[in-house]
Amino acid sequence: MHPLDETAIRLSAFVLVFAAMAWWEVLTPRRKRTYSRLSRWPSNLGIAALNIVLTRLLLPANAVGLALVAEGRGWGLLSSLSVPGIAKIVGSLIMFDLTIYLQHVMFHAVPALWRVHRMHHADLDFDLTTGVRFHPIEIVLSTLIKFGAVVALGTPAISVVIFEVWLNASSMFNHSNVHLPARLDRYLRWMVVTPDMHRVHHSAVVGETNSNFGFNLSWWDRALGTYRDQPTAGHEQMTIGLEQFRDPRELRIDRMLWQPFRGFAGAYAITGRSAA
Secondary structure, three states: OOHHHHHHHHHHHHHHHHHHHHHHHHHOEOOOOOOOHHHHHHHHHHHHHHHHHHHHHHOOOOHHHHHHHHHHHOOOOHHHOOOOHHHHHHHHHHHHHHHHHHHHHHHHHOHHHHHHHHHHHOOOOOOHHHHHOOOHHHHHHHHHHHHHHHHHHOOOHHHHHHHHHHHHHHHHHHOOOEOOOHHHHHHHOOOEOOHHHHHHHHEOOHHHHOOOOOOOEOHHHHHHOOOOOOOOOOOOOOOEOOOOOOOHHHHOHHHHHHHHHOOOOOOOOOOOOOOO
């Protein structure tokens, strides 16, 4: 697959999913907004655009190209297995998702990595743009981890494209401020991460922040003991964000970029301790 084809597929999918989720949020919102879109969206979307530019400049290679090289040279676990192509695709998608789950836990467990990741949690409201709000350092580190997973697994290039589209779409979906009927949500979250399930992860309550780490499949949280069904205060009354960054000025892109280097790591990191 030509790199330009992969970029076009990902961009087209992003635009379509973003437009659909934005319209859904308007039609049936789950929570009343605390802050207007105008106060949050320019910075959240601006950081997403900055991430795209920086990763292209700093990491000109991409995961699809690396997968093609790995396939051609027989690298990775899947390359050594005599199984049907569809099994390799499905298996690599599941393993990629587990990698993302473990990476997410790691970014909460290591205080230095939590400093970088907490910018995502410092959003003072919760909607689909929260799903693209990640610090550039985290994006670079995540891309390098993804490269390692591609080489170690020897995944087919098509699996990488599918997973990239799936990850971006599910991130916007499970961060969205949309209403799902309670019964449908209960059924869906046995398989995938729903907005209500992931919203708990963005609670200002420390124990709730360190739960529901999954992005796509909900299995990992259930199997590994990090699942929490509902926020203590309920979805309408729960506080989104971090106690450390509650000033509305923290929604500005300049302050977002500087957050990892300000203050102490805080008690939110799984291994963190309160400090002055």
